[in-house]
Amino acid sequence: MLRGKVLSFGEILLRVCPDMSQDWISQGNLPFYIGGAELNVATALALWDIPSSYVSAMPKNAICEEIAQHLQQKGVDMEGMFWKGDRIGIYYLPKGKDVKNAGVVYDRANSSFSELKPSDFDWDLVFNDVCWLHFSAICPAVNAEIAQLCLVAVQEAKARGIFVSLDLNYRSKLWKYGKDPLEIMPEIAAYCDLIMGNIWAAQRMLGTSLQPNFQETKATYPTEELLEQSLQTSKEIRNRFPRCRYVANTFRFDYEQAGIKYFTSLYTEQDGLLVSNEYLSENIVDKVGSGDCFMAGLIYGLYHEHDASYTLEFATVAAYDKLFISSDATVSTVSDIKKRLKK
Secondary structure, three states, X not given: OOOOEEEEEOOOXXXXXXXXXXXXXXXXXXXXXXXXXXXXXXXXXXXXXXXXXXXXXXXXXXXXXXXXXXXXXXXXXXXXXXXXXXXXXXXXXXXOOOOXXXXXXXXXXXXXXXXXXXXXXXXXXXXXXXXXXXXXXXXXXXXXXXHHHHHHHHHHHHHOOOEEEEEOOOOOOOOOOOOOHHHHHHHHHOOOOEEEEOHXXXXXXXXXXXXXXXXXXXXXXXXXXXXXXXXXXXXXXXXXXXXXXEEEEEEEEEEOOOEEEEEEEEEEOOOEEEEOOOEEXXXXXXXXXXXXXXXXXXXXXXXXXXXXXXXXXXXXXXXXXXXXXXXXXXXXXXXXXXXHXXX
């Protein structure tokens, strides 16, 4: 088993969720959740008894201090928080929608996180007792300074022998500072040990090849063909980025009449392409955070040195389970997930 903390780095956000099927304005009903891709991972790991710390930035005020206290009570180490700037990031997502949906509205300009610079960090202090660094491609999408900060962070992590994981979250509405992901992400990915995403995000952000018949994310693709593409994408990533030891892909398709289908894959040089069981459901509760929970499950399994097959299935069940939880981060314990695994 690894020793040390898993450090998650990213922007802490408020997700505001109007229910567009109701008159939410007149009712004054506007639910919100504390989240952010990396924080969702950190929260899950803390719940699963893995030493979990989180680095972000928030303004110094009573609201943000209560948020930090809330997260500390959940077991997340918040000692690395930067207290600076004037505002926390917000995004609006109608109930039931996905963050990749056109309906998402971002309100993150000039947030405390967006103003961080590499010179703000004492890397020896940041990485003290840290064995794993996790972040997502949402970070370098914020602005050029944060992209540079991510590059420096992974370089400093690798110089200290720290395992690095990257989630290839692609958010087209965030890449607005004149750079294409292909100009930024490959250089960062070169320092990563675990890269997770899907075949479409990998093409968009790392330039991997994609068969012409997979140009859109449709639910009608044969599973066998998707897995062949997953194998091709995974091999390309391993060949282009020799430091990368694990490549994971998720497949989640929404069927208008029949609900949702979910399965995943994990590629390693030793095991080849491992494929999870397939999970189906007619109804789900919340799409947000499922991918983050999958990443947390991978980290959990690898941290405890479980074999790759068990790690993949644990992560997949955790992610599928998250689809039935109304919040950004999972509330299911390891015991809850293992019960689903047995079924």
